[in-house]
Amino acid sequence: MNRQISLFKVFMSEDVLKPLNDVLMSGFITQGPQVELFEQKCIEYFGNNHVLTLNSATSGLTLGLRLLMNEDKEEEWPGFDVENDVVLSPALTCFATNAAILANGCNIKWIDTDNTTANVSIEDIRSKLSENTKVLYVVHWGGYPVDLNALKELQEEHYSKYGYRFRIIEDCAHAFGATFEGKKLGNHGNICVFSLQAIKHLTTGDGGLIILPTEKLYNRGKLIRWFGIDRDKRNYNRKDFRMENDISEWGYKFHMNDINATIGIYNLPHIDTLLQKNRFNNQYLFDNLKGIEGLTLFENKDNRETSAWLFTMKVNRKNDFIEKMKESGIATSQVHNRNDLNTCVAEFRSDLPNISELEKELICIPVGWWLSEDDLKYMVDKIKCGW
Ligand SMILES: Cc1ncc(COP(=O)(O)O)c(C=O)c1O
Numbered sequence: 462m463n464r465q466i467s468l469f470k471v472f473m474s475e476d477v478l479k480p481l482n483d484v485l486m487s488g489f490i491t492q493g494p495q496v497e498l499f500e501q502k503c504i505e506y507f508g509n510n511h512v513l514t515l516n517s518a519t520s521g522l523t524l525g526l527r528l529l530m531n532e533d534k535e536e537e538w539p540g541f542d543v544e545n546d547v548v549l550s551p552a553l554t555c556f557a558t559n560a561a562i563l564a565n566g567c568n569i570k571w572i573d574t575d576n577t578t579a580n581v582s583i584e585d586i587r588s589k590l591s592e593n594t595k596v597l598y599v600v601h602w603g604g605y606p607v608d609l610n611a612l613k614e615l616q617e618e619h620y621s622k623y624g625y626r627f628r629i630i631e632d633c634a635h636a637f638g639a640t641f642e643g644k645k646l647g648n649h650g651n652i653c654v655f656s657l658q659a660i661k662h663l664t665t666g667d668g669g670l671i672i673l674p675t676e677k678l679y680n681r682g683k684l685i686r687w688f689g690i691d692r693d694k695r696n697y698n699r700k701d702f703r704m705e706n707d708i709s710e711w712g713y714k715f716h717m718n719d720i721n722a723t724i725g726i727y728n729l730p731h732i733d734t735l736l737q738k739n740r741f742n743n744q745y746l747f748d749n750l751k752g753i754e755g756l757t758l759f760e761n762k763d764n765r766e767t768s769a770w771l772f773t774m775k776v777n778r779k780n781d782f783i784e785k786m787k788e789s790g791i792a793t794s795q796v797h798n799r800n801d802l803n804t805c806v807a808e809f810r811s812d813l814p815n816i817s818e819l820e821k822e823l824i825c826i827p828v829g830w831w832l833s834e835d836d837l838k839y840m841v842d843k844i845k846c847g848w
Contacts, residue, residue, distance in 0.1 A: 464839065468792040469660040470831045472735060477727035484723045492687070495719035499665075499726050506729065507647045509672055511679040514722065515686060518634045518656035518669040520715035522561030522598070524685060525630045525652040525671060528678050529596055530565060531710065537625050541595050543567060549589060549627075550598040551581050552801040552816055558598055558632050559800045570594075571801045573813040577760045578602065579773055579823065582815060583611045590615065592623045599629065601636035601646065603825065604739075604768030605759070609641045609649045630654065637662040638736045639768040647672040657725060662739070662768060663732050665721035685712035736768060738830035742837060743769035746828060749841045750774070756844070757822070771796060772828035778848065779822055785848035786826070791840055796825050 484495060496514055503512045515521050526548065534540040548562045552571040562569050573585040579602040586597065599607045616626040633639070633646050634656035640646065647653040655661075657668035673679040684691055689712035690705050717725075747761055755777035761767075776782040786793045799816050800806065826840065 463790050464836070465790045466792060466827045466832065466836050466840065468794055468796075468825065468827050468829075470829055471659050471664060472662075472728060472731065472830070473664070473724070474727040474731055477724055480727065481720070481723050484719050487719075490720055491718045492692070492716045493719045495722040495726065496717050499717070499722035499729075502726060502729055503670055506732070507645055507672060509648055511673040511676070512647075513671050513673070513679070513682050513686060514717035514725075515669040515671055515715045516717055516721070517557075517658065517667055517715075518632070518654050519557040519561060520686075520713065521654035521669045521671040522558055522630065522632060523564045524682060524713065524715055525654060526561060526565045526567065526596060527685065528652070528673070528681055529628050529630075530567070531681075532678075537620075539625055542593075546593045546595045547591075548596045548598065549586060549594060551600050552799045552813055553579060553602070553797060553819070554600040554632065554800060555634065555797050556800050556803070557634070558600060559806065562598070563805070567596075569806060569809045571809065571811055571813055572597075573815040574819050576775075576815050576819045578605055578607075579759065579819065580605065580607045583608060583615070585815070586612075586615055587618070590619050590622075590627070594619065594627045596628050596630060598632060600632040600634070601639060601768075603771030603773045604636045604639050605761075605773075606636065606639050606641040606646060606765040606767070607631070609651075628652070634658075634661065635770040636768045637770075638732060640766040642764050650674050652678070657721070662735055662770065663725065663728055665717070665725040665728070668717050668721045668725065681710065685710060686715040688712045688714065735830045739769035739828060740767065742828045742830075742832050743767060743772060745834075745837050746772050746826070746841070749837075750844060753845060755848075769828050771825040773823065773825045775819070775822035776824050776848070777822065779824055782824060782848045786843065789839075789843040791826065791843060793824050793826050795820070795823050 500514045530541040547568045547570045549570050553574050572581045575582040581599050620626045629651040631651050631653045633653050653672040655670040657665040689708040689710050757775040
C-alpha cells in the first residue's frame, strides 16, 4: 500500500480500557473522584495549584473572559464596559478563540500576524492599544510560544499611559507542554487555556484546562464552571439533597466528567514521551528543510520550547505544493482560516495586510509522534524533489 502520512493522530493509551469500563459501569459517570484525581495530576504536571478541568478549551476561553469582565473595579483595574471596551484578538486561529469573545457579547479588534511565526504581531498590538483595551487574546500557533516578555512590556507601556494593565488570555490549545524561558506555559501570570480535544497532545476525548493566575480568579472559576454552585458545600445540612444553596454569580455547565478524566489519567503519563518525539521531528525538519528554494522556515528561538503540534512554513505556489504532497501521500493543510472575514464578525472588519500575504504561502506538514524516521526522510526527499 502507498504510504499515507497524516497531519493528526489520536493517541490513546491501551491501559485505559479496564478503568474506563469500571467507570462506565460504576453508576457514577459525571464529575466525581476521577475528575479530582486528574485535576490533581494536572496541578502536579504544571506545578501550579490553580488548574481547573473543563469540558473543552472553547469553554475555557469563554470562562476566562467572563471572569475578567465581571471582576470588581479596583484601584488599578477600571472594570469592563461591554459597550465601549474592546478585546484584541488574533485573526489567524481556530474560530473557537473568537467565538468565546462573541459569546461574552464583546467587541473584537483584530490583530494581524507576525509572518515569521504566524503568532500575533507585537507591533500591531502596540499600534492598536487604547484606553478601551481591556483584554488581549493570543494563540501560541502550532505550539511555538508568543514572546511573553514583549507582551509584558506592552502591558507596562499601557499602564504608564492609561493607569492599568490590559489582561492577557493565552489560548494554549496547540501548546501543551511548551515552555517560555524555562517555564511551562500556564505559569507566566496570565489566564491560560489548554485543549484536550481528540487530536491534541493530551486527549481526554474532549476536554480542556484553564489555569488562573490568582486565587480569587481560581475560586470564582471553580464556581462558574458549574452553574455558580459550590460542589464542595453540597449535601451539608440540606433537608432535600437535590436543593442547592443561593447562587450569587450564575455560571455555566463547563465541567469535565469522570469518563473524560479517566482517559486523561491514563494518557497523561505518556505526554513527555510524545512531546519529546514531536520535538525531535520538529528539529529534524528544521535541520533538513533549510535552504530549499521556494520554502521559508519559521522563527525557532532558543528561549522557548515548542510543543511542535504543527510544523508550519511558507511555500511558493502553495496549491502546487499541496497537490504534489497529496500525490506522495503526505497530508498538508493551513489548519485554520483567518477568522475576520466571516459574516458573523463583519462589523469588526479591518485591513490586515500581513495575514493577507501570509495566507498565500502558509502551510503545515506532519510533525507528530506517529512519524517514523523513515517517514521524515521520505517527506524531506519528496519536498526536495520540488513542486
Ligand atoms: C487555537 C485553538 N483554540 C481553541 C480550540 C478549541 O478547543 P476545544 O475543541 O477543546 O474547544 C482549538 C481546537 O482545535 C484551537 O486549535
